Amino acid sequence: MDLFLQQTLDGLATGAIYASLALAVVMIYQAIDHFNFAQGEMAMFSTFIAWQLIAWGMPYWAAFLICLAFSFIGGMLIERVIFAPIHDAPVLSHIVIFIALTLIFNALAGFVWDFTIKEFPSPFPDKLPFESTLIGPHEFGVVGITLVMLGLIYVFFRFTPVGLAMRAAAANPVSAALVGISVKRMLGLGWGLAAVVGAVAGMMIAPKVYLEPNMMLGILLYGFAGAVVGGLTSPGGAVVGGFLMGVLENLAGTYIIGSELKLTFALVVIVAVLLFKPAGLFGRVVVMRV
Amino acid sequence: MALLEVSNLVASYGPIRALHGISFSLEEGGVTTILGANGAGKTSTLRAICGMVKTEGSVHFDGQDISSRPTEAIVRRGVAHVPEGRGTFTRVTTEENLLLGSYSRRDKKAVQSDMEQVYGYFPRLKERRNQQAGTLSGGEQQMLAVGRALMLRPKLMLLDEPSFGLAPLIVEELFAILRRINEDEKVTMLLVEQNATLALDLADHAYLLETGNVVIAGTADEIAADETVRRSYLGY
Ligand SMILES: Nc1ncnc2c1ncn2[C@@H]1O[C@H](COP(=O)(O)OP(=O)(O)O)[C@@H](O)[C@H]1O
Ligand SMILES: [Mg+2]
Helix, strand or coil: CHHHHHHHHHHHHHHHHHHHHHHHHHHHHHHHCCCCCCHHHHHHHHHHHHHHHHHCCCCHHHHHHHHHHHHHHHHHHHHHHHHCCCCCCCHHHHHHHHHHHHHHHHHHHHHHHCCCCECCCCCCCCCCCCCCCCCCHHHHHHHHHHHHHHHHHHHHHHHCHHHHHHHHHHHCHHHHHHCCCCHHHHHHHHHHHHHHHHHHHHHHHHHHHCECCCCCHHHHHHHHHHHHHHCCCCHHHHHHHHHHHHHHHHHHHHHHHCHHHHHHHHHHHHHHHHHHCCCCCCCCCCCCCC | CCCEEEEEEEEEECCEEEEEEEEEEECCCCEEEEECCCCCCHHHHHHHHCCCCEEEEEEEECCEECCCCCHHHHHHCCEEEECCCCCCCCCCEHHHHHHHHCCCCCCHHHHHHHHHHHHHHCHHHHHCCCCEHHHCCHHHHHHHHHHHHHCCCCCEEEEECCCCCCCHHHHHHHHHHHHHHHHHCCCEEEEEECCHHHHHHHCCEEEEEECCEEEEEEEHHHHHHCHHHHHHHHCC
16 A cells, blocks of 8 residues: 555656646647647756756756746747747648757757766755655655646636736637737747746756756656646646656556556557547547648 | 728738728728628728738828738727627636737726726626636627727727627617717727618718729718619618
8 A cells, every 4th residue: 555655646746747748738739739849858958057057056946047037038939930930831840840949959958968867956855844655855845846836827827917818819819919919929928938837847857867868758758648638728637637647657667567668658648548538638629720 | 180091902812812902091980881792802901901911002090000010019009800700719708808808908907997888888798707708699799899899998999790690689789889889988980791771870981892992982871872882782
C-alpha cells in the first residue's frame, strides 16, 4: 500500500510538469490550431538561461524570475517574427517551422552550453516541514509551485479583462477585432505566457533529470499525452490529463511494464485516445474547419 | 460635414471584386440604409469601411482617413459593427459579451452604468446575463450584438441585416429599439437590409446597390417612391 501511495504522489509531482506543458501546448493550440512541437525545446532553452544566471552567482529565485521574463519576451518574439508572417499558411508549413525551431533550439543549446549533463539546483529545502516517507521535499515543492502557477493563470483568464479578451480572440478572432481587440497582440501574449509556463516546467524537472539539450524529449511526449487525454479544447482538461499521465506513468512503470517502455506507454495512450475518444475526457467535439 | 465619407471604394476578395468604386456619405445623427439583392455587395461595403477586406479608394470617418487602418483601430475610434451572423462569443456569458464590447473604452468607470442602459433597452438580456451566449435564441443573440455594439459608445453603428432569420414580431421590436437608440443616444447608423420596407421606414437616406455599384441614391421617401425600387424590392 505504501508503495502504491508513494508511486502515486511521486507521479503527481512529474504529473505537475506534464500538466504545465500540456497547458502550454493547449493554450497555443486554441489560438492557432496547431501543436507547438517546439514547446519542450523552448522550455529546455529557458532552463539553460536560468542555469547560466545561477552559475554566474545569481540567487535562485532572482534567476527564476529573470528566466520567466526572458521566456515571455522570447515567446512573443517567436510569434511575431516567425508565426505571424505565416499565419494563413497551410498546416505543413507550420509543422516544418515547428520542427526547424526544435532543431535550432536543441543545436543552439548544445553549441552554447555543450551536450554534457549539468546539475540544476532545486530551490526547495532538504527536509519537509512534516515527517513523511511518501513524498520527497522537491516533489512536494514542485506540486506546490505548479498549483500556484496554475491558479494564477486560471484567475488571469477567468477574471481579468485581458484574459477575457485573449479567450475571445482565440475563439472568435473576427468578432474580437470588431470590439477593438488586437488579435495579433493577444496571440503574442499567448505565446509569451505559454513560454513562461513551459519555463517553469523546465526548471522544476531539471533537478530530477539533469539539464542537457535533449532533456525535454520524453517529457514533452507525456505533456502531449496529457493534452490529448484532457481534450485539446480544454485548458483545465489538459491540466488534469497531465497529472493523470504522471500518475499512470509511475503506476504502469511499477506494476506493469517497467521503466524501459515508458515512452511507448505515452504513445499508446495518445493513439488510443485519438482513436476511441478524440475529444479527450473534457474536450468538445470539434468539427474540422476545411 | 458628413460623419462618414466614402469615395471610389473598391473591395476585393483575392481576384474577385465585390465593390467597383462606390461613393456615398452619411449625415451625422441620421440613419442611412443600403438596399440590394443577395450578393450585391452590402456586407462587403460594411467590411470595407472597417478594414476587414482589401480595399482601394478612401474612407474618411470624422474627418480622418481610416482606409488603411487595422480593424481594431477603426473600432476604437467609435465605429461599432453589428456583423452578419451576429458574431456572438458563444462560449462566454451574455454579460461577458457586453464587457467585451467595452474592451477598448478608456472610461472604464462608466461601463457598469452603460451595461444597465443596455439592459434597459433589452430586458431579456438582463434575465440571461449569466447564461452562455451560445445558448441564446437567434433574436436574443441579435439583441446581444446590438448591445455589444452599444457598449463601445459608438459614433457610428454599422448594422448588417439585423432582421435576418428573425420572426416578424421580434423584428418589429428590434427596429423600434434601433430607432430609440438613434434618437436618444445620437448614434449615426448605416443599415444594410434585404427587407427594404423595414429599412426605408427607419432610414432617412438610402442607396441602392447592384452588383457592386450604387445605382440610385436619395432620401428614403424618394427611394420608396422610385418605380424600379418599388417593383424589384418593395414588391407592389
Ligand atoms: N469571403 C468571400 N470570398 C469571396 N467572395 C466573396 C466573399 N464574400 C463575398 N464575396 C462575393 O462578393 C460579392 C458581394 O457579396 P456580399 O458583400 O456578401 O453581398 P451581400 O451582403 O449584398 O449579399 C458576392 O459576389 C460574393 O460572392
Ligand atoms: Mg450580406
